[in-house]
Amino acid sequence: MSSYLIKGARVLGGDPADLLLRDGRIAAIGESLSATGAEVLDATGLIALPGLVDLHTHLREPGREDAETVETGSRAAALGGFTAVHAMANTDPVADTAGVVEQVWRLGQEAGLVDVVPVGAVTVGLRGERLAELGAMADSAARVRVFSDDGICVSDPALMRRALEYVKAFDGVVAQHAEEPRLTVGAQMHEGDRSAKLGLTGWPAAAEEAIIARDVLLAQHVGARLHVCHVSTAGSVEILRWAKARGVDVTAEVTPHHLLLTDACAEGYDPVFKVNPPLRTDGDVTALRHGLADGTIDAVATDHAPHAVEDKECEWAQARPGMLGLEQALAIVQDTMVETGLLDWAGVADRMSVRPAAIARLAGHGRPLAPGEPANLVLLDPAARSVVDPAALASRSRNSPYAGRELPGRVVATFLRGVPTVLDGKAQR
Ligand SMILES: NC(=O)N[C@@H](CC(=O)O)C(=O)O
Ligand SMILES: [Zn+2]
Ligand SMILES: [Zn+2]
Numbered sequence: 001m002s003s004y005l006i007k008g009a010r011v012l013g014g015d016p017a018d019l020l021l022r023d024g025r026i027a028a029i030g031e032s033l034s035a036t037g038a039e040v041l042d043a044t045g046l047i048a049l050p051g052l053v054d055l056h057t058h059l060r061e062p063g064r065e066d067a068e069t070v071e072t073g074s075r076a077a078a079l080g081g082f083t084a085v086h087a088m089a090n091t092d093p094v095a096d097t098a099g100v101v102e103q104v105w106r107l108g109q110e111a112g113l114v115d116v117v118p119v120g121a122v123t124v125g126l127r128g129e130r131l132a133e134l135g136a137m138a139d140s141a142a143r144v145r146v147f148s149d150d151g152i153c154v155s156d157p158a159l160m161r162r163a164l165e166y167v168k169a170f171d172g173v174v175a176q177h178a179e180e181p182r183l184t185v186g187a188q189m190h191e192g193d194r195s196a197k198l199g200l201t202g203w204p205a206a207a208e209e210a211i212i213a214r215d216v217l218l219a220q221h222v223g224a225r226l227h228v229c230h231v232s233t234a235g236s237v238e239i240l241r242w243a244k245a246r247g248v249d250v251t252a253e254v255t256p257h258h259l260l261l262t263d264a265c266a267e268g269y270d271p272v273f274k275v276n277p278p279l280r281t282d283g284d285v286t287a288l289r290h291g292l293a294d295g296t297i298d299a300v301a302t303d304h305a306p307h308a309v310e311d312k313e314c315e316w317a318q319a320r321p322g323m324l325g326l327e328q329a330l331a332i333v334q335d336t337m338v339e340t341g342l343l344d345w346a347g348v349a350d351r352m353s354v355r356p357a358a359i360a361r362l363a364g365h366g367r368p369l370a371p372g373e374p375a376n377l378v379l380l381d382p383a384a385r386s387v388v389d390p391a392a393l394a395s396r397s398r399n400s401p402y403a404g405r406e407l408p409g410r411v412v413a414t415f416l417r418g419v420p421t422v423l424d425g426k427a428q429r
Contacts, residue, residue, distance in 0.1 A: 002038075002039055003020065003021055003022040003023075003035060003038040003039070003418070004020075004021040004038055004039050004040075004415070004418070004420070005018060005019075005020050005021075005033060005034070005035050005038040005039070005040045005041065006018060006019040006020075006021070006041045006048070006379065007040060007041065007042050007043055007044070008042065008043050008044045008045075008046075009046050009047065009048040009379060010045075010046065010047045010048065010345075011029065011047075011048045011369050012047070012049065012345050012346040012349055012369070013047050013344060013345030013346065017029050017030060017031060018030060018031065018032065018033035019033075019377075020033050020035050020038065021375040021415060022035075022038070022418065023418065024374060024375055024417040024418040024419075025371075025372060025373060025374055025375050025417075025418065026369060026370065026371055026372065026373050026374075026375050026377075027371065029369065029370065041379075041413065043379055043412075045381060045383060046379045046380060046381055047345055047379070047380050047381075047382055048369060048377055048378070048379055049081070049345065049348065049349045049352075049369075049377065049378050049380065050349055050353040050354065050365070050367060050368070050369055050376060050377055050378075051081070051082065051083025051084065051365060051376035051377050051378055051414065051415070052080065052081045052082040052083065052084075052329070052330065052352045052353050052378060053082065053083070053084045053085075053352070053353050053356040053357045053360070053362065053366055054077065054082050054084070054085040054086060054301055054302050054304070054326065054329075054356065055086050055146070055175070055253055055299055055301040055356045055359060055360060056086060056088065056150070056175075056229060056230065056253060056255075056301035056302060056303045056304075057077065057085040057086055057087055057088060057302060057303075057304045057326065058073075058087075058088045058303070058304055058305045058306065058322065059073040059074075059085075059087045059088075059091075059104070059116070060073070060091065060306060061073075061091065061104070061107065062091050062100070062103070062104075063091045063093065064091070064092065064308070065396075066396070067306045067307055067308045067311075067396060067397050068306040068395060068396045068397060069107075069396065070087070070104060070107035070108050070116055071107070071110075071111040071113075072394060072395060072396040073085070073087075073304070073306070073395065073396075074108060074111040074112075074114045074116060075111075075113055075394040075427045076304070076324075076326040076327050076393065076394040076395040077113065077114045077304075077326045078113040078114055078414050078416070078421040078422050078427055079326075079327050079394050079411060079414075079422055079427055080302075080326040080327045080328070080329055080330060080411060081329075081330050081378035081380060081411040081414055081422075082114050082326065082378075082414070083114055083115065083365060083376040083378075083414065083416050083421075084114055084115040084116075084117060084357070084362060084365045085115075085116055085117070085304075085326070086117045086118075086119050086360060087108070087117065087118050087119060088119050088148065088150045088151070089118070089119050089120055089121040089126070089147075089148060089149070090121075090126060090149075090150060091104075094121050094124075094125050094126050095118055095119065095120055095121055096120065096123070096124055096125060096132035096133070096137075097132070097133055097136070097137070098133065098139070098140035098142075100118075101118035101120055101137050101140055101142040101144050102140050102141050104116060104118040104142070105117070105140075105141060105142035106141075111429075112416075112419075112429060113416070113421045113427070113429065114416060114421070115362075115364075115365070115416070117142070117144075117146075117360065117362060118142045118144055119144065119146045119147065119148050119150070119175065120132065120134060120137035120138075120146070120147045120148075121147070121148070121149055122134070122148060122149045122159075122163045122174060123149055123154065123159065123163075126151065126152050128149065128152065128154060128155060128156055128159065129159075130159075131159070131162060131163060131166060132147075134147055134163070134166050134167060134172070135166075135170070138167075138169075138170040138172060139170075144172070145170070145171065145173065145360055145361045145362075146173055146175050146227070146359075146360050147163065147167055147172055147173070147174050147175065148174065148175035148176070148177065148229065150177045150229055151177060151276075152177060152181075153177050153178060153179040153180065153181060153211060154174070154177075155179075155180060155211070157214060157218065160174070160176070160214075160215060160218060161218050161221075161222060164218055164219055164222050164224035164225075164226065165222045165224060167224065168222075168223070168224050168225075171225075171361055172225070173227045173251075173359060173360075173361075174224070174225070174226055174227065175227040175228075175229050176211065176212075176215055176226065176227070176228055176229060177229050177230075177276075178208045178209075178212045178215070178228055178229065178231075178277075179203075179207055179211065179276065179277065180206075180207040180208075180210050180211050183204055183207035183210070184203050184204075185201075187201050187202060187207075188200040188201050188202075188203070188274070188278075188316060188317060189201075189202065189203060189263055189266045189274070189279070190202065190203055190205075190263040190266075190278040190279060190280050191203055191204040191205070192263065192281060194263045194264065194266060194267070195263070195266075198266060198267065198269070200266065200316065200317075203276075203277065203278045205232075205234075205235050205236075205280070205284075206235075208232060208233055208235075208236055208277055209233060209235040209236050212228055212231075212239050212240065213239050215228070216239065216240070216243035216248045216250050219248055219249060219250055220243070220247075220248045220249075223249075224249070225249045225250075225251075226248070226249065226250045226251075227250070227251045227252065227253070227359055228250065228251070228252040228253070229253060229301070229303070230253060230254065230258065230276075230277055230301070230303050231252045231253065231254050231258075231291075231297060232254075232255075232258045232277040232278070232279075232280050232284060232288070233277075233280055233284050233287075234283055234284045234286075234287030234288075236252075237288060237290075237291035237296055238287075240252050240291070240296050240297065241291070241296045244296065251298040251299070251355070251359050252296070252298055252299075253297065253298065253300065253301035253356075254288050254292055254297045254299075254300060254301070255300070255301060255302060255303045256300060256302060256325055256328065256329045256332035256336075257279065257303075257323055257325065257332070258277075258279065258280065258284075258285070258288055259285065259288055259289055259300075259332060259333070259336040259337070260285070260332050260335065260336050261273065261279045261285075261401060262279055262280065262281055262284075263278065263279050263281060265279055265401070266278075266279070266316075269316045270316075271312050271313070271314065271315075271316050271319030272312060272323065272400070272401050272403070273323070273401055274316060274319050274320075274321050274322075275303075275305070275321045275322055275323050275401075276321040276322070289336060289340070289342055290342070292337065292342070292351060293337065293342040293343055293347070297351075298351065298355045298356075298359065299351055299352070299355045299356040299359065300329065300333055300351050300356075301356065302325030302326050303323075303325060304324055304326045305321070305322025305323055305324070305325070305399075306322070306324055306395050306396060306397030306399065307319075307320045307322055307397055307399050308397065309397075309398065312397075312398075312399045322399070323399055323400065323401045324390075324393065324395055324397060324399055324400045324401075326395070327393055327394065327395065327400075328388060328400070328402050329352070330348075330352070330378075330380060330409060331407035331408060331409045331410075332402075332407065333348055333351075333352065334348075334382060334408045334409040335407055335408055335409075338382075339408065353365065364376065364417075374417055374418075375415050375417055375418035376415065376416060376417060377414075377415050378411060378413070378414045378415075379411075379412045379413040379414075380409055380411050380412060381409065381410045381412050382408065382409050384408070384409060384410035385406055385407065385409075386406070386407065386410065387404060387405065387406050387407075388400060388402040388404065388405050388406075388407060389403070390403045394427060410425060411425065412425055
């Protein structure tokens with residue numbers, strides 16, 4: 001295995017240093033390092049962060065390989081600076097058995113671009129009727145620790161309670177898609193002045209907040225870990241802040257798109273902006289940014305949701321919800337959090353690597369950049385700027401909400417256990 005000597009990278013945005021990667025680990029960090037036989041990489045002006053960890057990725061395999069595969073999604077992830085992604089369970093068949101999660105895990109290892117960590121379904125077939133074989137998925141080769149019916153809310157409170165209790169046995173966590181289904185029948189976008197004007201059925205903030213409020217109470221009652229997927233409203237941030245202050249073991253994520261975009265995007269009826277939960281208001285965006293900055297929201301998670309052309313290029317009401325996220329996530333966080341002064345690069349490392357890895361109990365990721373640690377890292381050029389061209393994306397789908405938008409930053413290199421998966425901005429396999 002070859003070794004790499006990275007010269008002059010700013011670790012977590014600090015002073016320039018050299019990093020020697022050897023045998024899958026960081027062998028040394030210091031000034032003016034030299035190493036015979038190592039490939040030298042000039043990282044002047046680049047920032048080094050621990051490899052990013054996504055808690056929420058839709059890879060669509062098995063079942064919708066026309067929209068994404070484990071391999072194409074892994075490539076998109078590596079290009080985005082990720083070294084691990086959590087593959088959501090709403091595939092076909094659903095990832096609700098040890099067999100399916102082991103298959104997804106194996107496909108990820110074969111692709112070799114990021115660690116693909118399967119999320120297990122909470123209920124059989126995502127039907128919300130009875131618990132899936134959570135223990136068997138936890139004990140499988142995929143070692144599942146995150147369980148979610150994402151796409152659908154576990155709305156039955158008794159079933160949610162049982163799931164929370166069950167996963168405690170193996171230190172798992174239930175990741176809830178917080179959406180009270182009775183309040184979102186036919187919903188198309190955020191419920192407010194704009195939905196009324198556009199004539200689209202609204203998805204009220206209360207549909208999300210009611211479930212989060214219920215679930216933090218349940219999690220506290222049974223002493224279990226709860227994670228809230230894609231938090232999108234100011235009210236949700238308030239409830240999470242309240243719950244954390246009371247000592248509830250709850251964590252939450254926000255997507256890049258909810259940090260940047262608002263319901264104003266729906267005005268052209270372009271379904272690329274249709275997503276669950278919907279894009280909200282300016283006030284919500286501000287609250288989400290501040291919630292992420294103060295740690296009330298623990299992590300940024302992409303909710304990368306690739307969709308085939310026929311599912312997106314149609315009438316708004318017929319289109320599937322969801323948008324791409326992996327390749328632009330870091331750029332959006334730089335734009336909305338770093339360039340606004342809300343987070344420094346150490347904060348970005350915390351919210352995009354350290355905390356997501358901790359929530360998922362994922363060993364080997366989200367570790368400090370220090371000698372002896374696994375060489376999972378990303379090098380980015382914060383001074384670069386470029387315009388997003390969906391045709392140039394590695395994802396098999398094209399539903400990027402950032403088409404034509406100029407964004408800061410560029411992922412120059414990604415290393416997975418010392419092996420470059422991206423070099424000079426290009427995937428290595
Ligand atoms: N976010 C979305 O709008 N869609 C997701 C499901 C989900 O995350 O709820 C999908 O699977 O397409
Ligand atoms: Zn969801
Ligand atoms: Zn999702």
